[in-house]
Amino acid sequence: MTRVHTVEIHHRQTGKVYTVRVPEDRYILQSAENQGADLPFLCRNGACTACAVRVVSGELDQPEAMGLSPKLRDQGYALLCVSYPCSDLRVETQDEDEVYELQFGRYFGKGRVRFGLPLDDD
Template identity: 60%
Template sequence: MRTHRVTIHWRQKGRVISHEVPEGEYILQSFEKQGDPLPFSCRNGCCTSCAVRIQQGELDQQEAMGLSRELRAKGYGLLCVARAVGPLVAETQDEDEVYDLQFGRHFGRGKITRDIPLEELETWKE
């Protein structure tokens, strides 16, 4: 089976971890099997707990619903659904930082108001 060297700079722990990962295998899962669990939460590519920024190489992350195409194009990835397709060097990111890059433009941009007719308010009391 073909493998690829994947190196993760785990910035929050001050560690650099490197393993051979079988082609097509999820990177997070492979690192766990080899005794080096990395940060994660959902394992479904929906959150940003396992986010990395690619420094060299590329990965296959078709299932990464938690990252916009824009962030993927800027080199961000989610290790839980990322597959090794070649040598890779990446650095872990702060979950809140990536979440803000992903969704920040949609939040905190002013008040959302809705005028509710009095008749509708009356039905809420029932």
């Protein structure tokens, strides 16, 4: 029999808190939506950071989370669209731009670029 866990999701952008029950073999985002939660998402396949959360407590498994580096996963970030609960959880939504910057910021935003070449600031 599949175990079911309680997942508390704090949607920081709206201030709402959703408490849902999610089986270990179901994605958290889909289960939460089926229970009336209105949460951010885009791709639904773990390739973007729209549904990113930070785990406050508990454990989850996200084997298909291509949109998060191992470093961010180790820091407690997860993508709800491809996450399975392994215990009762408390998570909070993150700003997609902040997570994107944490993941890719070292590659982008290094000054103005024109046709692939940096511009002088003279």
